[in-house]
Amino acid sequence: MSVAADILGLLKGEAQADRVVPRSGQAAKLTLAVSGAMAFLAVFALALSLAAGRLADRWSDALAQSSTIRLSAPAAEMEAQTWTVLTVLEQTPGVDSARALGDEEQRALLEPWFGPDLPIGDLPVPRLIEIIETPEGYDADGLRQRLAAEAPGAVLDDHTRWRRPLVDAADRLRLLGWLSLVLILGSTAAMITLAAQAALASNEQVIRVLRLVGARDSYIARAFVRRFTRRALTGAAVGALLGTVAVALLPSAAEEGAFLTGLGFRGAGWLWPLAIPVLAAVTAFWSTRIAAFRTLKGLR
Amino acid sequence: MIDMQDAAYGYGAEPILSGLNLRLAPGSFHFLTGPSGAGKTTLLKLCYAELVPTAGRISIFGEDAATLQRDAIALTRQRIGVVHQDCEFLDHLSVRENIALPLTVAGRDAAAQEANLNELIAWVGLAARADARPPELSGGERQRAALARAIIMDPDLILADEPTGNVDWDMSLRLLQLLTELNRMGKTVLIATHDLALIRAAKAQVQARVLRLSGGRLSAAAADL
Numbered sequence: 001m002s003v004a005a006d007i008l009g010l011l012k013g014e015a016q017a018d019r020v021v022p023r024s025g026q027a028a029k030l031t032l033a034v035s036g037a038m039a040f041l042a043v044f045a046l047a048l049s050l051a052a053g054r055l056a057d058r059w060s061d062a063l064a065q066s067s068t069i070r071l072s073a074p075a076a077e078m079e080a081q082t083w084t085v086l087t088v089l090e091q092t093p094g095v096d097s098a099r100a101l102g103d104e105e106q107r108a109l110l111e112p113w114f115g116p117d118l119p120i121g122d123l124p125v126p127r128l129i130e131i132i133e134t135p136e137g138y139d140a141d142g143l144r145q146r147l148a149a150e151a152p153g154a155v156l157d158d159h160t161r162w163r164r165p166l167v168d169a170a171d172r173l174r175l176l177g178w179l180s181l182v183l184i185l186g187s188t189a190a191m192i193t194l195a196a197q198a199a200l201a202s203n204e205q206v207i208r209v210l211r212l213v214g215a216r217d218s219y220i221a222r223a224f225v226r227r228f229t230r231r232a233l234t235g236a237a238v239g240a241l242l243g244t245v246a247v248a249l250l251p252s253a254a255e256e257g258a259f260l261t262g263l264g265f266r267g268a269g270w271l272w273p274l275a276i277p278v279l280a281a282v283t284a285f286w287s288t289r290i291a292a293f294r295t296l297k298g299l300r
Numbered sequence: 301m302i303d304m305q306d307a308a309y310g311y312g313a314e315p316i317l318s319g320l321n322l323r324l325a326p327g328s329f330h331f332l333t334g335p336s337g338a339g340k341t342t343l344l345k346l347c348y349a350e351l352v353p354t355a356g357r358i359s360i361f362g363e364d365a366a367t368l369q370r371d372a373i374a375l376t377r378q379r380i381g382v383v384h385q386d387c388e389f390l391d392h393l394s395v396r397e398n399i400a401l402p403l404t405v406a407g408r409d410a411a412a413q414e415a416n417l418n419e420l421i422a423w424v425g426l427a428a429r430a431d432a433r434p435p436e437l438s439g440g441e442r443q444r445a446a447l448a449r450a451i452i453m454d455p456d457l458i459l460a461d462e463p464t465g466n467v468d469w470d471m472s473l474r475l476l477q478l479l480t481e482l483n484r485m486g487k488t489v490l491i492a493t494h495d496l497a498l499i500r501a502a503k504a505q506v507q508a509r510v511l512r513l514s515g516g517r518l519s520a521a522a523a524d525l
Binding site: 017019020022023205206208209210211212213214215216217218219 | 370371374375376377378382388389390392393397401402404405406449453
């Protein structure tokens with residue numbers, strides 16, 4: 001019997017055929033509980049993965065388009081060197097705009113460490129020059145060479161040094177989230193396979209009677225497949241719903257974009273948990289089908 | 301219908317049954333007798349492809365039993381009604397649902413055959429017990445329910461393994477009467493039994509051929525049974 005017939009039977013249901021397999025049994029409860037628990041965990045793995053992805057994208061986007069030049073020079077030469085650097089930047093392809101930060105802006109940056117009354121004019125604080133790149137970006141190595149030649153006190157920081165590990169970490173976290181989902185699905189498949197095998201073993205008399213009256217193995221398998229697929233779907237739907245509610249109850253994302261407070265879903269991302277019961281049902285369908293045919297093949 | 305040619309069956313090197321030559325013609329009535337453990341049940345299982353001969357050939361409705369695939373076996377079973385001594389049912393279903401089970405598994409609409417089903421249930425005398433669960437039935441009622449289930453698909457062949465083993469004499473005669481009626485309707489019947497009184501009673505009603513299984517061999521029974 002084809003897979004299509006199994007799926008069709010699953011969708012339209014066969015009330016008479018469904019009754020041939022007894023409803024009760026530990027395997028049924030186990031399937032329901034495992035599917036629910038796994039779906040609950042899957043929602044969190046999904047939320048983690050999506051949040052890590054958003055974080056990686058945000059860090060990449062926010063930092064990739066800007067860089068900073070730190071200019072250290074004697075106070076008397078600071079203005080001239082600043083002008084030189086800005087001139088170099090004006091002539092550099094890939095630089096959209098550049099500007100030197102004012103004293104107030106620099107004081108604001110230092111305020112968290114030195115307090116609000118910092119006499120910035122009296123301190124040898126380097127001048128910061130902010131660069132906004134065009135989407136194509138600039139040649140950082142070429143710019144460094146020009147700066148070294150024309151303004152030796154200028155140091156270009158394109159944020160790569162600390163941006164890349166952060167983005168890498170976020171990407172790795174995203175990957176771990178997806179890997180967790182795959183492991184959850186795999187574990188679900190293994191548990192449902194065991195439950196299906198246990199159900200088939202405990203229903204050996206039912207199988208014997210069904211075969212005696214002329215039931216095909218595909219008919220017997222379908223009865224078990226329908227039962228387990230529906231249970232997995234039901235359990236996973238409840239688990240996914242509870243998981244989604246739990247994620248929704250997490251503290252809302254902070255303005256600063258702190259990771260732990262940004263773990264929920266965003267916008268259309270709330271639709272992702274809907275896929276979990278479907279995935280659980282598909283997993284249950286295949287694992288029960290394979291287990292059923294393998295077991296039936298072993299029974300003469 | 302069933303044609304055995306030098307068929308044998310065994311679990312190890314030593315066959316339990318050997319040199320089986322048997323032909324069940326359409327509409328014939330057979331008894332299979334012999335001591336307990338002679339292999340009567342095994343021979344019946346060979347007839348409905350529950351077992352495959354280890355030597356020789358068994359043809360079931362023209363098909364070689366050894367080459368029948370699972371689906372083909374299932375279709376063959378829909379043409380053979382089997383009644384066991386320890387008739388097994390699905391205990392979570394009612395007697396009515398159990399009797400209709402062959403229709404259900406064959407994909408036929410049991411509701412559309414409600415009239416036939418009711419008639420059959422009445423014919424085996426279980427109308428009042430149709431909604432009971434199998435564990436609630438007596439031995440005789442179970443045998444009649446098993447017989448009804450065996451014939452609901454209008455099979456060509458009925459195989460009964462000690463159908464009167466767990467019932468009293470009156471019920472044995474009742475079951476025999478049902479089986480002989482089926483034979484008159486054109487069904488082929490093979491009954492495995494060690495109850496010689498039952499065979500004598502049957503011979504008064506139908507022309508039955510009696511076979512004896514002993515020492516793993518099949519032979520015609522003595523005429524003075």
